[in-house]
Amino acid sequence: MFSSRNQWKFIQNDNNEQIDELVKQTKTPRLVVSLLFERGYDSAEKINRFLKPELEMLYDPFLLHDMQKACDRIKKAITSGEKITVYGDYDADGLTSTSIMYEALLQLGADVQYYIPDRFKDGYGPNLEVYKKLISEGTRLIVTVDNGVSGNEAVNYAQQQGVDVVITDHHEMPAELPHAFAIVHPRHPDSSYPFSDLSGAGVAFKTATALLEEVPPEMLDLAAIGTVADIVSLTDENRVIVSAGLKVLQNTERVGLLSLYHEAGVEQNKITAETIGFGLAPRLNALGRLESGALGVELLTTFDDQRAQEIAQHVQQLNVKRQELVNEITAAALKKVENESQQHAVNLVVGSNWHEGVLGIVASRLVEATGKPTLVLNANEETGAAKGSGRSIAAFNLFAALDGHRDQLLSFGGHYMACGLTIAIEKQDEVQQILDDEAAKQNISAAPQPVLEIADKIDLTNFHLDDLDKIEMLAPFGQDNQRPVFAFTNFKVKLAKPMGKANNHLRLNLENSKGGLVSAVYFGIDQDKLGQIIQDPKHVEFVGYPDKNVWQNKTSLQVKIEDLRLVQGQPELQVFDQRVNKLTVNMFKKPGVYAFFEKKILAQVKQYMSVDSKAIVLSKQGEKVRAKDLYLIDCPNDLRDLQLSLNTVEAQKIHLVFYPKNDVSKAGMPDRAQFGNLYRFVLSHHELNLSRDGAKIAKHLGVSKELMIFMFQVFFEVGFVKIENGLVTGVPSTQHVNLKETSSYHSRRLQIRTQQILLHSKSADLINWVKEQSV
Structure with missing residues (x-):
């Protein structure tokens, strides 16, 4: 028996009259109105704005802090022919931000180049040595995208050298901001922008809108990718950007994206936010994780079909490699956590020869496996430093925990749920103690079980594919606009079985009260839980959401399980x-x-x-x-x-x-012709040395050596051959013998039947x- 990861809380809806009225006013299905009402959309105007996002709903970009100042400086640089460098970042948000800003400046006739820092050499954000190099090569204006607010040293240096820096960023703002020429940021303390949760690509898109003096629809595809990839709130302005961007993605003519679709197996007309999150973004991220992210900007902005195909193929290869590295390092890191003798509230796992580009993903995997905040670092004995990433849980503010201890860290940056950091290897114990002390201060041990809100119950007997269209009205789904989760009724679990290459996923075969079959799938299940469910599938309870499953051009209803539990002890055996x-x-x-x-x-x-x-x-x-x-x-x-x-x-x-x-069931039993061929052969060839020539003889006869040896055993039993000094000679016989009645034949037949059941039957x-x- 095991419990669910979350506390299941059914939404209590006591506003039936108000919901009924909103249904009339909006002419929207009651299920949709009810779901939106519980999410705070309690008026017809709010519901209509949510369900019908339009570009006209985007806010004036000049409401962003320093936007006018930033645009004036950029346009001045263009007019005077100054060399501009767009300084980006190596993740999907950074690559799309860079592409948006680069294309906007090209449209305005700028002398512009872009620079994507190397994760391993340059690190995240403004790098002083890179800034020096760019300035020495003639850059007179640096425009950052998806970074900058934590780059005091490099930004201040550039300003001192007479090179202005315009920062466009969305990350957590430190106490001391750099002395940039302009800082465009939705959460700047001196502004009151209506929406604070733009992604880096979102801020770049707003800046491009201000520079071009109109919304650039051709850049919405990039803005949507960056917004979804960075897991920012898919509400308000981001909902508009992603909704419009998905339509552009479904019709884009960017050769780089089309090539990426092909390599990722993406159907263009069916792209959703989930396609971005699980298909496109991980591949773009693989570039910066394993090599150079600069190829990503080239892929997104090129007009060369052949070059786009080459890069997309390379991206696909890197993504496969990234998956292999993640699996390998996760297994090693989990082993270290399991072997840790002292229990810690926060996992700090340090290994060697671990690829630093994938440690954030590994940390996320360990959070899922252990339920604890986790930092995963790679130790470099040559430099004496350990570098990596951290991921957290809702009950633990990772940024706040480490921000006050920068004197114990070589580098650090991040936000509530994630961080990147470097520490001295010798400081590992001290940092572990800091994390445990901060966990105690934040009292994460007393944090309640996370709550998973259950929107409603769905009767699997009366729910059909057409009903999914109602729920899809709430899309695109993502942060702060999650797919609604439901409980399900009127079904029986008929069978539970593992699925996937590693057998780490679960499939349940469900039968509704009318005999209809529906499958339910759960991805990434713990092996022990999987074993328990397979033993006792009738007592598993789950919540999730209905979805479409397309297989061999047939579409059927499927349930995606979000959480589950086994409510009764497993059988004795x-x-x-x-x-x-x-x-x-x-x-x-x-x-x-x-x-x-x-x-x-x-x-x-x-x-x-x-x-x-x-x-x-x-x-x-x-x-x-x-x-x-x-x-x-x-x-x-x-x-x-x-x-x-x-x-x-x-x-x-x-x-x-x-x-x-020896799996004899594959070879089976010899037929009469094979017995006859072998008998004729032994009669015409005396004193056969099977140990030396057995393989050649078997090949000559067209049978396996194993099957030939068995036939010799049968012949020996009935006297058709004799063995002297290890040599086999045929014995002529006119006596009719039924070979199938020999004990050797009978034993092999039993062995084949046994192996068919034990080796080749379904699990x-x-x-x-x-x-x-x-x-």
Whole structure:
């Protein structure tokens, strides 16, 4: 049994009369109005503005702090022919911000270039050495996008050299701001911009709008990507940007985006905010994480079809590599956390030879796995520094926790939920103590379980694909406008099974009260929970949202599970399908009883077993086997041997390994012609040396060596061959013999039947069969 990650809270709606009135006024489905009402949209005007976002709803860009001053300086630089450098960032928000500003300045005739800092050499934000280089090469105006407010040293240096810096940024503002010529920021303390949660691309888009003196619709695709990628609030002005931007993305003619769609397997006319978040943004981010983000700006702004294709293919390759690195480092980091003897409120994990570009993703994975704020760093022994990223939980302000301890850090920046930092390796213990002390101050141990609001219940018998269109009226979904989560009624869980290459996802087959089938899927489930659910699927409870599943051009209703729990204890016996084709040392590290049918296999692996483990040979006499964890290692030759053993097992968990030393079921039984060919061959070839020439003979006969040896065994049993000094010679015979009645033939037939069931049956069928034998 296990509980849900969140506290499920059903929304209590006691405003039926007001909702009914709003339904009449807006002519909107009641479900939609009810959902919006609970999110604070309590008037017809608010609901209509939400459901019909228009570009006219965008705020005047000159309401942003220093916007007029920034535009005047940029236009002056263009008029006087000054060289301008757009200084960006290496993530998806930074790459789209840079592309927007670069294209806007090109349209105005500027002498403009862009610079994307290298994550590993330059770090995040203004870099003093890079600024010096840019200035020495003739740059007279620097325009930052998606960075700048924390770059005091570099920005102040440029201003002192007579090179103005215009900052456009959206990140957390430090106590001391740089002395830039202008700072365009939605949360600047000296302004009152109506919407404070623009992304870097959003601020760049607003600046481009001010410079061009009109909304540039051709840049909305980039603004939408940056806004979704940076996980800012998808309400108010961002909702307008993303809604309009998705339409542009669905019709864009940018050759770079079209090439990226192709590599990512994205259908252009079906692009949603989720497509950006899970398809496009991770690929753009892969550039800056593993190499140089500058290629991303080239991809987004190029007009060269061939070049776009080359970059997009490279991006796809990097994204695959990024996924592999994340999986590898996450496994190593989790192992370190599990082996940590002292319990900490915050995970600080330091490794070596870990790729720094993916550590933020790894940190997120560890937060999901442990429920704790996590910082993951890579230690460089040559520099003596450990550099990486942190991710947090709602109960812990990561930025506030470390901001007051900068004297203990080599570098630091970030916000409430995430940060980047570098520490001296020798300071690891001190930083861990700081994190634990700050966690105590913020009292995260007493933080309540996160609340997941359940919007309503959905009857799976009466809910259809057409009903999804009502919920989709609330899209685009994202931060502060999450898909509504529902509970589901009128169904039975018929089957639970793992899915995915790593078997780390769950699929439930549901049957509604009319016999209709609906699938429900849950991604990234813990293996222990997965095992429990497979054992006892009838007692799993879940909440999620309805969605469309398209498979082989057929669209069906599917439930995406957001959270689940097992409400009743699992059965006494649990069975796990862990079948393998090869035995490895690590398979014998866990304590338990390891059972074998062949003594030879036991002898080969016994040295690798844990001292807490026990090895046994299963007896045909049916002796009692008692164990908490019983591992059935090898595959028996006769199914009856396994049945007899299972009838006497007293175990809580049975792990089915069933390693086949020789999978004869693939070769099957020889036919009459194959027996005849072999007999004729041995009669015409005397004193065959099978150990030396067996492979050649088998190839000549067109059979596997294993199958040929079996046929020789049958011939030897009936006297068709004799063996002297290891050499085989045929014996002529006129006697009619039924080879199928030999003990060798009978034994192989039993072995094939056994292997067909134990090695090649479906996982669910095998588990059920084993349970039945163990009753």
